[in-house]
Amino acid sequence: MRPRLVDPPKFGSPDDYPEGTSFEAGHLTAVNSGWRRVRPEIDGGRCTGCLLCYLHCPDGTIIRNGRTVAVDYDFCKGCGICAKMCKAGAIKMEKEHA
Amino acid sequence: MTREFISGNDALAQGVRLASPKVISAYPITPQTTVVERLSEMVGDGSLDAEFIHVESEHSALSCAIGASAAGVRTFTATSSQGLLYMAECLPYAAGGRFPIVMMNANRSVALPWNIYGDQRDSLLLLDSGWMQAYAQDAQEGLDLALMSYRIAEDPEVSTPFMINLDGFRLTHTYEVVEVPDKESADRFLPPFRPIGSIDFKDPQNIGFSAGPEHNVFFKYKAHRAVLRSRSAIAGSEKAFSDIFGREYTGLIEEYRCEDADHILITLGSASGLCRHAADAARSEGIRAGVLRIRYMRPFPAEEIAAAVSGAKSVSVLEADVSFGGSGAVFSNVGAALFSAGLSMPSSNYIGGLGGRRISQGDVRRIFSDMAAGKTGVRFIGIEEGLQ
Amino acid sequence: MSPPVPELSDDEFFYGHKACAGCGGSLAVRIALKVLGERAVAVLPAGCMSAVGFNFPQLCFANNAIISTFAGTASMMTGIEAGLRARGITDFKVVGFAGDGGTADIGIQALSGAIDRGDDVIYICYDNEAYMNTGTQKSSLTPFGARTTTTPFKGNVRDKKDMFEIAAAHGIPYAATASVGYLNDYMRKVAKAAEIKGTKYIHVIAPCPTGWGAGSDETIELAKEAVDCGLWPLAEYENGEFTLSMRAKDPSLLDGHIRRQGRFRHLTSEDMEHIRELRDRRWDRIERKWNTDQRRRTQ
Numbered sequence: 110m111r112p113r114l115v116d117p118p119k120f121g122s123p124d125d126y127p128e129g130t131s132f133e134a135g136h137l138t139a140v141n142s143g144w145r146r147v148r149p150e151i152d153g154g155r156c157t158g159c160l161l162c163y164l165h166c167p168d169g170t171i172i173r174n175g176r177t178v179a180v181d182y183d184f185c186k187g188c189g190i191c192a193k194m195c196k197a198g199a200i201k202m203e204k205e206h207a
Numbered sequence: 208m209t210r211e212f213i214s215g216n217d218a219l220a221q222g223v224r225l226a227s228p229k230v231i232s233a234y235p236i237t238p239q240t241t242v243v244e245r246l247s248e249m250v251g252d253g254s255l256d257a258e259f260i261h262v263e264s265e266h267s268a269l270s271c272a273i274g275a276s277a278a279g280v281r282t283f284t285a286t287s288s289q290g291l292l293y294m295a296e297c298l299p300y301a302a303g304g305r306f307p308i309v310m311m312n313a314n315r316s317v318a319l320p321w322n323i324y325g326d327q328r329d330s331l332l333l334l335d336s337g338w339m340q341a342y343a344q345d346a347q348e349g350l351d352l353a354l355m356s357y358r359i360a361e362d363p364e365v366s367t368p369f370m371i372n373l374d375g376f377r378l379t380h381t382y383e384v385v386e387v388p389d390k391e392s393a394d395r396f397l398p399p400f401r402p403i404g405s406i407d408f409k410d411p412q413n414i415g416f417s418a419g420p421e422h423n424v425f426f427k428y429k430a431h432r433a434v435l436r437s438r439s440a441i442a443g444s445e446k447a448f449s450d451i452f453g454r455e456y457t458g459l460i461e462e463y464r465c466e467d468a469d470h471i472l473i474t475l476g477s478a479s480g481l482c483r484h485a486a487d488a489a490r491s492e493g494i495r496a497g498v499l500r501i502r503y504m505r506p507f508p509a510e511e512i513a514a515a516v517s518g519a520k521s522v523s524v525l526e527a528d529v530s531f532g533g534s535g536a537v538f539s540n541v542g543a544a545l546f547s548a549g550l551s552m553p554s555s556n557y558i559g560g561l562g563g564r565r566i567s568q569g570d571v572r573r574i575f576s577d578m579a580a581g582k583t584g585v586r587f588i589g590i591e592e593g594l595q
Numbered sequence: 596m597s598p599p600v601p602e603l604s605d606d607e608f609f610y611g612h613k614a615c616a617g618c619g620g621s622l623a624v625r626i627a628l629k630v631l632g633e634r635a636v637a638v639l640p641a642g643c644m645s646a647v648g649f650n651f652p653q654l655c656f657a658n659n660a661i662i663s664t665f666a667g668t669a670s671m672m673t674g675i676e677a678g679l680r681a682r683g684i685t686d687f688k689v690v691g692f693a694g695d696g697g698t699a700d701i702g703i704q705a706l707s708g709a710i711d712r713g714d715d716v717i718y719i720c721y722d723n724e725a726y727m728n729t730g731t732q733k734s735s736l737t738p739f740g741a742r743t744t745t746t747p748f749k750g751n752v753r754d755k756k757d758m759f760e761i762a763a764a765h766g767i768p769y770a771a772t773a774s775v776g777y778l779n780d781y782m783r784k785v786a787k788a789a790e791i792k793g794t795k796y797i798h799v800i801a802p803c804p805t806g807w808g809a810g811s812d813e814t815i816e817l818a819k820e821a822v823d824c825g826l827w828p829l830a831e832y833e834n835g836e837f838t839l840s841m842r843a844k845d846p847s848l849l850d851g852h853i854r855r856q857g858r859f860r861h862l863t864s865e866d867m868e869h870i871r872e873l874r875d876r877r878w879d880r881i882e883r884k885w886n887t888d889q890r891r892r893t894q
């Protein structure tokens with residue numbers, strides 16, 4: 110279970126909107142990748158699978174698969190916490206190229 | 208059905224019992240207090256199966272009711288005066304979120320100066336909060352509105368909170384013989400609450416969100432449209448009510464001798480009985496007087512008022528409210544209705560009953576004389592000095 | 596016991612939000628919801644987490660979640676709990692996430708009311724020590740010396756209010772302090788709160804790199820140091836007793852911890868001395884009144 114990225118619904122007339130302020134939970138229409146100046150790059154060879162990066166990511170954008178990890182670059186903001194948490198030095202923050 | 212000699216607050220509480228709300232959150236304030244005392248007793252003795260939440264403030268009373276409504280159950284709260292103003296932030300919140308909460312307000316003066324007696328400045332200050340507003344004229348109507356309000360508020364086309372107003376002390380604490388329907392008939396009248404967009408574990412919801420400039424106006428438009436659409440829910444509710452209980456209500460307004468009236472006095476709440484007597488007296492002295500009682504301030508009966516007074520030579524509004532430096536809120540609403548309908552007869556606004564001050568039949572009789580004499584403007588009953 | 600990381604749910608309930616990079620508050624919300632799961636109903640007042648998570652049509656909670664009025668977090672939680680129970684639903688947790696201002700200032704009355712009634716809810720205060728959503732203004736949880744836009748010169752003149760002990764003074768069934776720098780401890784406390792009936796209060800220190808004047812990657816270190824240097828004792832209150840969760844590892848870390856934050860950069864040596872005194876006085880009281888024997892702490 111996690112919020113899903115969907116195509117933004119078309120909103121043009123009142124009836125396109127819900128009655129009241131209640132709508133489908135976890136409904137994402139825009140990514141956050143444009144916020145990033147640096148991006149985490151994971152060196153799978155050095156990763157020990159400790160999952161501290163996964164645990165501490167404020168955005169939850171480290172996806173784990175067993176004991177390996179990957180980054181959801183759609184929503185990673187490049188804060189660098191994962192790299193700081195990584196005792197094995199497996200995550201480097203690299204300059205984002207526009 | 209039983210006939211009971213009870214106060215307006217007791218009658219209101221009986222109506223709430225018959226509607227079976229599941230969560231009641233309230234904070235005591237004079238003159239609302241006996242409503243929540245009666246409801247606490249009913250919850251305590253098991254005659255009402257509800258949770259009574261002893262909130263620590265009126266802000267929390269309505270905030271709690273919003274939460275319970277978002278959880279998908281019927282809710283009730285009650286307040287008055289300073290308490291209504293203290294919870295004010297939550298009123299547009301409930302309306303914008305389209306939570307069909309019912310709240311009783313015991314109309315009471317607003318400080319300063321402090322005063323516990325009845326006037327309508329509290330609810331009229333919140334006329335623009337997005338709630339439907341009804342004003343009862345007696346205890347029976349209070350009880351009946353408690354039942355009808357849920358059916359109207361919860362109509363899927365409406366889904367808007369509803370404020371029932373009873374004049375403090377004059378209605379809340381006056382004893383009358385009231386017909387209390389039996390629970391079976393009440394259940395036949397009021398269908399179970401079917402919430403829209405409430406908390407749902409199969410289909411989770413994000414509720415009470417922000418909507419920026421691009422989207423915001425659509426939510427406001429729909430809330431506005433919903434209150435306009437409540438007109439048909441009100442009509443349908445009154446029809447069903449009359450079918451089941453035999454008591455008739457007349458929609459957003461109630462007319463008295465307006466058909467051939469030259470001078471129509473518009474008022475709301477408990478003063479209307481007095482006004483009707485004064486109109487009879489005025490007629491016996493040759494002034495063709497009529498009285499129009501506003502039952503609903505929201506939705507506002509603009510067309511109904513304009514149609515009812517279109518043949519009159521003058522119109523006046525008597526209300527227990529004033530917006531300093533302007534006029535009473537009822538008068539400004541009525542004025543806009545007449546203007547929109549292209550009516551331009553002389554009009555006046557009488558401010559009476561502030562802080563619970565008694566209005567006599569003679570006072571109202573003088574209003575009709577003033578109208579016949581062509582007097583206009585905003586005037587305070589009992590103060591002769593002219594306002595420039 | 597806390598769920599060890601590998602057993603922590605893969606679900607992400609707070610995702611795609613617009614919090615600043617490195618936001619400690621969003622981590623506190625994310626982790627608590629992973630512990631509580633999909634039957635959690637989140638209530639968030641006006642504040643950072645509601646502002647960043649509920650911008651229609653970008654709605655960032657995967658579970659049921661609602662914004663409350665600023666002052667009404669706890670009372671809305673009460674209403675939701677009562678309403679769901681009235682519907683016959685039993686398997687759910689109502690959890691509130693309010694900031695320091697929403698908790699210790701404008702929301703304290705409603706919170707006190709909920710604790711007084713014993714409502715079965717979990718109230719989590721994510722404390723970033725100022726009104727960050729409006730751009731860093733002083734709250735009653737802003738610490739001594741911290742510069743905010745409303746304490747712009749000398750910084751705040753009083754120390755933080757002790758919300759943990761205020762909650763405890765109600766005779767609450769469970770209260771705890773936590774830190775996003777010690778997530779295992781935080782997860783254990785959230786999981787424990789979920790098992791206790793009645794009102795639960797968890798106060799989690801959640802650094803705000805933007806408002807504290809620190810790098811976006813420093814959040815966890817700052818939160819850890821605050822505990823290690825003794826400024827933010829981790830503890831629990833249960834059955835009328837306070838129990839220290841862990842000892843401050845190294846009180847000498849205090850100076851470096853303060854000095855690395857932009858909001859404290861103007862402090863004089865007297866100010867620093869005052870911060871030390873405040874901390875040491877607090878610990879004197881802790882040693883006298885709390886259960887600090889680590890062996891007695893049972894899990």
